[in-house]
Amino acid sequence: MNAKQTVRITSLSAILLGAAIILHFAGWHEARQITLIAATFIAGTPIAIKAWKAIRMKAFSIELLVTIAVIGALFIGEYVESAAVTFLFLFGALLEIRTMEKTRSSLKSLTDLAPLEASVWRGGEWVTIPVEEVEPGDRVIVRSGEKIPVDGPIISGTASINEAAITGESVPASKTLDDQVFSGTLIDHGYIEVLAERIGDDTAFARIIELVEEAQEAKSKTEKFLERFANIYTPSIVILSIVVYLFTRNIEMTLTFLVIACPGALVISAPVSIVAGIGNGARHGVLIKGGDVMEQLAKIDTVVFDKTGTLTKGRPGVTDIHSWNMDKDELLRLTAEAEFMSEHHLGQAIVREAKKRFIQLQHKAQNTEVIKGNGISAEVEGKQLAAGNRKLMESQGTVIHPEIEAYAAQREKAGNTAVFISVGNEIAGIISIADQIRPEAEAALAKLRKNGIKQMIMLTGDNVHTARLVGEQLGLDQVHAELLPEDKVAAVSKLKEQGYRVAMAGDGINDAPAIAAADIGLAMGEGGTDISMETADIVLMADRLDQFSHAYALSKATVRNMKQNTFFAVGTVFLLLIGVLFGKVFLASGMLIHEASVLLVILNAIRLIRYTSDKPSNRHQNEVKANESAPAR
Amino acid sequence: MKKVVFLMEPFSCPSCIKKIEGALSRAKGVQQVKVLFHSSKIRVEFDESIIAADDLQALIENLGYPVLSKKIS
Numbered sequence: 276m277n278a279k280q281t282v283r284i285t286s287l288s289a290i291l292l293g294a295a296i297i298l299h300f301a302g303w304h305e306a307r308q309i310t311l312i313a314a315t316f317i318a319g320t321p322i323a324i325k326a327w328k329a330i331r332m333k334a335f336s337i338e339l340l341v342t343i344a345v346i347g348a349l350f351i352g353e354y355v356e357s358a359a360v361t362f363l364f365l366f367g368a369l370l371e372i373r374t375m376e377k378t379r380s381s382l383k384s385l386t387d388l389a390p391l392e393a394s395v396w397r398g399g400e401w402v403t404i405p406v407e408e409v410e411p412g413d414r415v416i417v418r419s420g421e422k423i424p425v426d427g428p429i430i431s432g433t434a435s436i437n438e439a440a441i442t443g444e445s446v447p448a449s450k451t452l453d454d455q456v457f458s459g460t461l462i463d464h465g466y467i468e469v470l471a472e473r474i475g476d477d478t479a480f481a482r483i484i485e486l487v488e489e490a491q492e493a494k495s496k497t498e499k500f501l502e503r504f505a506n507i508y509t510p511s512i513v514i515l516s517i518v519v520y521l522f523t524r525n526i527e528m529t530l531t532f533l534v535i536a537c538p539g540a541l542v543i544s545a546p547v548s549i550v551a552g553i554g555n556g557a558r559h560g561v562l563i564k565g566g567d568v569m570e571q572l573a574k575i576d577t578v579v580f581d582k583t584g585t586l587t588k589g590r591p592g593v594t595d596i597h598s599w600n601m602d603k604d605e606l607l608r609l610t611a612e613a614e615f616m617s618e619h620h621l622g623q624a625i626v627r628e629a630k631k632r633f634i635q636l637q638h639k640a641q642n643t644e645v646i647k648g649n650g651i652s653a654e655v656e657g658k659q660l661a662a663g664n665r666k667l668m669e670s671q672g673t674v675i676h677p678e679i680e681a682y683a684a685q686r687e688k689a690g691n692t693a694v695f696i697s698v699g700n701e702i703a704g705i706i707s708i709a710d711q712i713r714p715e716a717e718a719a720l721a722k723l724r725k726n727g728i729k730q731m732i733m734l735t736g737d738n739v740h741t742a743r744l745v746g747e748q749l750g751l752d753q754v755h756a757e758l759l760p761e762d763k764v765a766a767v768s769k770l771k772e773q774g775y776r777v778a779m780a781g782d783g784i785n786d787a788p789a790i791a792a793a794d795i796g797l798a799m800g801e802g803g804t805d806i807s808m809e810t811a812d813i814v815l816m817a818d819r820l821d822q823f824s825h826a827y828a829l830s831k832a833t834v835r836n837m838k839q840n841t842f843f844a845v846g847t848v849f850l851l852l853i854g855v856l857f858g859k860v861f862l863a864s865g866m867l868i869h870e871a872s873v874l875l876v877i878l879n880a881i882r883l884i885r886y887t888s889d890k891p892s893n894r895h896q897n898e899v900k901a902n903e904s905a906p907a908r
Numbered sequence: 909m910k911k912v913v914f915l916m917e918p919f920s921c922p923s924c925i926k927k928i929e930g931a932l933s934r935a936k937g938v939q940q941v942k943v944l945f946h947s948s949k950i951r952v953e954f955d956e957s958i959i960a961a962d963d964l965q966a967l968i969e970n971l972g973y974p975v976l977s978k979k980i981s
Contacts, residue, residue, distance in 0.1 A: 278917055328927065328972060372918050476981060491946040550946050 278372070281321070285365045288318035292362055295355075311354035318361035319345050340512070344530040348862065351526050359863035360534060367870030374877040375547065388440045388459045389480065390422035395471075406475075413471040419464045423456050426479055427472035434465025441479060442560050442800075442817035483816070486564065487557045491550050495566025497837060498545045512536040519856075527862065528855060535851045535865040543873065544840035547880035552833030555884055561826040562800070562814040572795050572813065572830035577775040578728050579767055579789070582735035582745055584782035585799065586820070587710045591620055593628035594691055594711060597682060598704035604634060606704040610696050612640045613653040613660050621694060622651065624708050625662075646670075650694070662696045662706075673697045679705070690744040710741075712748060719820035720749055722888070726828050730775075734763045734789070763789040780823065797823060828888035836883050840876045847872040909939065912961045914950040914968060915976045919943075924973070931971055935959060 291314035298307040319342070326338035341364050348357035393406050396414040406424045409415065414430065417423050423436070433451040440459035447463040450456055456469055459480035475481065494502070512533065520529040549566040556563045563569055580586050598606040611629035614622035615638055629636065643653040650663015652671070661671055668675055675683075675695070679702055683693040691707035720731060730752040735742050739756040746754035755766060767789050770777045779786070779793035790796035790811055798811035799818040815822045851868060854860035860868070919925070925943040928950060932941040937958025942951045952964055965975050 324972075376918060488944050488947045488949070492942075492944055546946075 281365060281369060284318060284321060285362065285369055288314045288358070288362045288365065291317065292358055295358070308354055311358040312349070314358040315345060315349065315354065315361055318365050319357070322361060322364060337509075340509070340533050340536070343513075344534045344862070347526060347530045353527065353862070356527075356862040360866050363863065363866045363870055367866075367873060370870070370874055371543075371877065374874060374881065375543075388422065388461075389484070390424040390458065393424035409471055409474050411471050411474060415469045415471055416467075417462055417469060418466050419462055421462055423458055423460050423462065423469060425469060425471040425474050426457050426477075427455070427470045429454050429456060429467045430470050432465065432467035434467045435463040436465075437461040437463050438817075439560075441483065483557075483562065486562055486814075487553065490553050490562065490564045490568075493565025493567060495545065495549055495570050495837075497570065497841070498549065498566055501542060501545050501841070504541075508536075508541075528858065531855050531860065531862045531865055532852065534862060535855055535860065535869055536848060541841070541844040541848065544844040544876050545837050547877050548833055548837040548840055548883060551880045551883035552829060552836070552886075555886055556826055556829055559822060559825050559829075560816040560819065561822045561829075562816060563826060563830070564812050564814075568795065568812045569830050569833050571776075572778070572827060573834040575776050575778045575795055575827070576727065576729045577732065577770055577777045578723060578730075579732045579734055579763075579770070579777060579779045579793065580751075581763075581779075581781040581786045581789075582733055582737055582742060583710060585780050585786075586716055586733065586745060586749065587712050589710065589782060591624045591692070591708045591710050593624055593706055594709045595686065595707040596704065597707075599679070599702060601698075601703050603704070604632065606696060607632065607706070608634045608636070609655050609658070609660055609698070609703075610662050610694075610706065612636055612638070612655045613643065613651055613662060615640060616643060617645070617651055619645075619651075621692060621708050622662075625694070625706060628706075658698050659700070660696065660698050662694055664693075664695065668695050668697060668702070671697065671700060673700050673702060675702060690741055712745060713820055715819055715821045716749060719824040720751075722821070722824040723827055726824070726831060726888075728827070732766075732770075734758050734766055736760075760786070760788055764792045767792045780820075782818070825888045829883075829886060832886050832888075833883060836880060840879055843879070844872060844876055909953060910956045910961070910980060911951065911953050912964065912978055912980045914952070914965065914978045916948045916950060916968075916973055917976060918948050919945050927971060928968060928973065931967060932964065935964070935967060938964070 291310050295307050295310040295314065298310060322338050322345070323342045326342045329338065341360065345357045345361055348354075348360070390406050392403050393409045393413075394401050394403050394416045395409055396416070397404075401416060409425055413425075415423075415425055415427075417434075419434075429450060429452055431452065433449070435447040435449050436456060437447045438457065438460045440461070441457045450467070456467070457480060458473075458478035473479075476485075515536070516529050516533040519532050520526065523529070545566075549569055552569055553563050553565075563572070583589050593607075596603045596607055607625070607629050611626045611634065614625050615636060617623065617626070626636075640653040640655050643651065645651050646663065646667055649667040649670070650661060652659070652661040652663075652667075654660070661667055661673070665675065673695075683695070683705055686693045686705065686707045689709075691709040694706045694708060695702060696704050696706065723731070731749075732753040732755070733742065733746055733749075733751050734755050736758055737756060742754050742756035745751075755762075758766070763786065767777055767779055771792075771794065777793045778795040778797060779789050780797040780799075781787070781790050782799040786798075787810060790798060795813060796811045797813045797815060800814040800816040813823075813826060815826075847868070851860055851865055855865065925945055928943050929941050932938055932950070932952060937955040938952060939955065940951075940953040943949075944951065950968065954961070954964065961978060961980050965978060968975055
């Protein structure tokens with residue numbers, strides 16, 4: 276029986292019930308009874324068929340209880356009851372499906388983002404083909420407003436791309452030649468050609484969808500318990516109702532008892548909350564792998580962070596430019612020209628900074644010489660330029676004046692590497708470079724603490740000095756530096772032994788053992804390219820710590836929602852059963868209340884879909900910050 | 909070994925899962941069955957030399973669950 280048929284049968288049964296009411300007031304008793312019996316059979320047959328199919332599979336079902344009750348009602352001549360119960364049951368199930376759809380809608384809105392068509396270069400022209408027919412190696416063109424159908428690098432053009440489907444981040448990122456783009460993301464404006472590397476089920480997007488789907492099926496402890504409970508509960512209700520009959524000899528009360536005790540709301544109370552919660556996370560760029568993880572996360576009281584790449588951006592950026600007798604941008608431009616071909620990470624940071632400031636580079640540096648461990652020297656636009664450390668300056672006979680030295684020392688104390696730049700043997704400026712703390716880190720950590728995290732600890736392989744600086748800036752409780760991966764594992768295990776519930780957030784392969792050792796492992800997803808996506812319990816798709824603080828708040832809200840639902844469902848059944856035993860609740864009205872309780876449970880879970888852990892003003896701030904940091908990524 | 913994913917109408921009761929999983933895993937040539945309740949999908953891994961995807965679809969539909977679409981990979 277499909278959805279359409281159910282709608283038809285339910286409406287037919289509703290019409291017959293309406294007709295029976297009219298016949299009742301018209302005084303045609305016989306016709307009324309026949310209409311009611313017809314309504315019962317029309318609505319009851321599909322229920323009975325389902326019950327029968329379930330029995331054949333050795334499964335006790337709610338349909339079975341209803342069928343027994345309806346047959347009983349027909350037997351004792353309670354046609355009003357039998358017709359009303361069958362109608363209410365079908366109608367309730369319909370409403371249930373509709374509202375359940377809502378709790379699943381956040382996942383559906385994700386899958387709806389999957390592109391259907393692609394324009395590819397085939398046989399000398401651009402042709403539009405279904406996305407399944409694209410093959411690796413194809414050149415795919417994507418225009419403004421279109422979805423990117425494959426994963427791969429850009430081979431020509433530039434575009435501003437909304438990557439919300441992958442990262443949950445709605446601020447568009449600007450991408451150009453050689454940048455990696457992902458299937459399911461949307462071109463805001465621009466125009467690019469992409470070389471198809473991964474297609475179909477291999478794309479990051481398809482893997483995310485699959486992981487979210489798996490996560491929604493992975494049952495939490497509460498869910499498993501409720502399911503086991505329902506398995507014992509349903510047969511024992513049948514036995515109990517027999518006991519009720521033996522004591523009261525009242526068939527109607529027995530049948531009512533049977534129907535009211537259906538565990539409908541109870542069985543779905545926990546799953547709907549979890550599904551809604553995981554869906555909410557997925558939309559905000561947090562992949563939470565299942566109900567069990569959700570419940571565990573809510574219990575976390577200690578968070579352990581890796582430093583590089585987790586609390587900090589993981590790659591050095593220019594923090595300050597100081598120049599003498601020269602414009603800052605001019606200094607940056609000249610240095611970037613010299614460093615353009617440099618493979619050193621400090622040199623690359625300078626080139627990135629120049630690009631970020633939209634400084635045009637001519638690539639006309641000559642006689643470039645890399646002095647290993649010290650810096651670089653080159654001829655740029657006729658000027659002799661050197662960029663590097665004190666040793667380089669000394670070796671070239673450049674004098675560092677005390678005021679310049681004082682400035683450099685102060686920058687170094689603040690955790691930077693100071694790059695001296697000389698033009699024609701005169702110090703022209705200093706560019707400070709540091710691995711910056713993520714802009715959202717401070718707010719995210721404050722929010723974690725506010726939501727119940729008791730201690731936050733940083734474990735890093737970096738030197739004590741840098742580690743302490745980061746720790747102080749973020750107000751961490753403990754900082755442990757110069758650790759090897761196995762030291763991190765030991766630290767996490769020790770915390771667990773002390774009775775803390777530990778979440779470990781890290782970004783790379785070196786953190787993987789500690790992530791696995793923690794109660795909850797968090798990985799930075801880096802646009803879904805890392806293998807850590809498969810091993811961690813939670814993946815932050817956009818590498819943003821505020822996604823973690825959201826997930827933590829969300830897990831608490833989800834567990835709360837689940838408890839409310841379970842409590843409400845059990846409470847309703849309990850009160851109704853007492854009502855039945857005292858003769859206050861009858862078959863049809865009991866059924867009505869029962870169905871209403873199921874709907875209320877679902878509606879309560881739907882609230883979770885729209886849950887935001889931020890206040891609107893906060894949220895705006897985060898977006899602005901993200902925008903600032905976007906070009907650096 | 910092939911994998912087929914059937915897209916179904918929304919499942920309404922968790923007991924459907926047992927029914928479908930039971931029936932499919934009893935079929936010859938079927939390696940693994942997974943019913944995704946919340947995303948209304950059935951994933952089956954099967955040996956294409958023993959059983960065809962269409963047979964699997966017929967089996968599911970005979971149980972009373974219409975298949976909306978399928979994707980073989």
